[in-house]
Amino acid sequence: MTLTFSNANVKAALKAIESEVATTSEKIEMLIEMATRLQSQARTVEQIQNSIFLYRKGLELNTHDTLLLKARCLSGIGTALRSIPDNGENLLLESRSSYQEALPILEKYASPPEIAETQMNLGIVLQSLVAFNKATIQEAIQIYYKATKIFTGENYPQEFAILQNNIAIAYLSLPIGPDKEKIRYGVAVQSFQSALKWITITNYPSEYAMLQNNLANTLQYLPTSHPIENNLKALKAYDEALKVRTANDTPLEYANTIANKANVLFNLPDNIEHSKVRNFNNLKRCQKYCQEAYAIFTDHKQLEQAHIMNNMLQNVQKELLASSQ
Template sequence: MTPTISDANVKAALTAIESETATLAEKVEMLIEMAAGLQNKPKTSQQLEDAVLLYRRGLELCTPEMPMLQARCLSGMGTALRTIPSEGANLLLEAKTSYEKALPILQEHASPEEVAETQMNLGVVLQGLVNFHEATMQDAIQAYQKAAKVFTGENYPQEFAILQNNIAIAYLSLPLSPDKEKMRQGMAVQSFEAALKWVTLIDHPSEYAMLQNNLANALQYLNTSHPIENNLKALAAYDEALKVRTLQDTPIEYANTIANKANVLFNLPDNIEQPEVGNPNNLKQSQAYYQEAKQIFSDYGQWERANLVTEMLEDIEKELSALSQ
C-alpha cells in the first residue's frame, strides 16, 4: 500500500520519539505539533484518527511535571475526536471527557484565552450530545457563556461571533413552554445582533454571512405582532448574507440562503399596504429561487434538501393556480 501523507506524518512523529537527543518534554511537544498539523484542514477522517493516536502517545509520555503539555494533549485530542465524522455519541463523549480533564489544569496554568477556547469547544460537544440525551442545552449555553467572558466582541470579534451564534442556536433549541417561546426567540435575535455589532463584511466575511443568514431565519419565525416588518428585515439580512455566499464560492450555503429567502417571499404580500391583494409576484420570485436551489442541491447530492424544496414548489403551484382562478 502506498503510504498516505497521514501515515508518513505519524511514522515521522513516532520515529522522533525514539530519538535519544530529545528530552521527554520535547518529544511530547513534537507529538502535539504533528497532531495539530494533521488536524489543520484534514482531508480524511484517518488523519484525525492519527492525530488522536499521537495525542494518546503524548499523554503516555507526560510526567506529573508536565501539566501544560498534558492539558494540551487532552484538549487537542478532544477537538480531533469531536471532528471525526460519527453517527453515535461515543466520540463526543470521549471528547467531553478530554476537555473536562484538561480544563482544571488549564485554569491553573494557562492563559484565560486558552481556557476560554477549551470551554467554547466543550460547549460545541455538549450541544452535539443533546441529541443523544447525554447533555442539556443549558450545559452548552453555560460553557459558551464562560468563554464569552474572555472572548469579548471588542477584543476577539471572530470568536465572539461564533459564540453568540452558537448561543442563539442553543436558545432556539431549548425545550420551553409555549408562553416562553417569544422570550427564547427574542434572546436568539439579540445574540445574533450583538455579534453583528463586531463582525464586518470586509474583515470577517464568513462569520458575517453566517450570522446574517441565521438572524434572518430567526426573524422570519419570530412570534410577533409585526410579522411583515420582521419578514422585510429578514429579506434584508439574507441579501447581506448573499454578498458573501455565492454560487461560485459556496454553492451549498448559497442554495440554503436563497431557499430561506424564497420562504419569506412565499409569505409576503406584494404590497404591504394592501396585503389583501395577495402576492403573485412574490410567489413567482419565490418559485425562481426554489428552482435554482433545487438544482444546486440535486447537483451536489443533497437529496433531502432537494425533496423539501420540491414540496415547497408544489405548494407554490397550488397558490398560483388558486390566484389565477
C-alpha cells in the same frame, strides 16, 4: 476506539523526535505541535486518527505528569474526536471526557484564550450530545457564557461571533412553554445582532454570512404582532448573506439561504399597504428561488432538502394558479 497508524511521514517524524537531544517536556511539546498541525490540515479520517495517536504518545511520554502538557494533549484529543464524522454518540462522549479532564488543569495553569477555546469546544460537544439525551442545552449555554468572558467582541471578534451564534441556536432549541417563546427568540436575535457589531463582510465574510442567514431565519419566525415588518428585515439579512454565499463558491450554503428567502417571499404581500391582495410577483420570485435551490440540492445529493423544495414548488404553483384567477 481502535486507531490505525500507517502514515509514513508521521512515523519518520516520531523517529526524528526520539533521536532528538531534548528533554521529555520538549519532546511532548514537539508531539503536540505535530499533532495540532496534522489535525488542522487533515482531509481524511486517518489523518485525524494519526493526530490522536500523536497526542496519546505525548500522554505516554508524560511520566512526570507535567499537568499543562497533559491538559493540552487531552484538549487536542477532544477536538480531534469531535471532528471525526460519525452519526453516533460514542466519539462525542469520549471528546467530552477529554475536555472535562483537561479544563480544570487549564483553568489553573493556561492562558485565558486557551481556557476559553476549550470551554467553547466543550460547549459545542455538549450541544451535540443533547440529541442523544447525554447533556442538556442549559449546560452548553452555561459553558458558552463562561467563554464569552474571555472571548469578547472587542478582543476576539471571530470567536465571539461563533459563541453568540451557538448561544442563539441553543436558546432557540430550549424546551420552554409557548408563553416564553417571544423571550427565547428575542435573546437569539440579540445574540446575532451583538455578534454583527464586531463582524464585517470584509474581515470575516464567512461568519458574517452565517450570522445574517441565522438572524434572518429567527426574524422570519419571531412571534410578533408585526410579521410583515420582521419579514422585510429578514429579506435584508438574507440579501446580506448572499453577498458572500454564491452558487459557484458555496453552493449548499447559497441554496439554503435562497430556500429560506423563498419561504419569506411565499408569505409576503407584493404591496405591504394592501396585505389582503394576492402576492403574485413575490410568488414568482419564490418559484425562481425554489427551482434554483432544488437543482443545487439534487446535484449535491441532498435528497431531503430537494424533497422539501419540490413540495414547496407544488404549493407555489397552486398559489400562482389561484392568483391568476
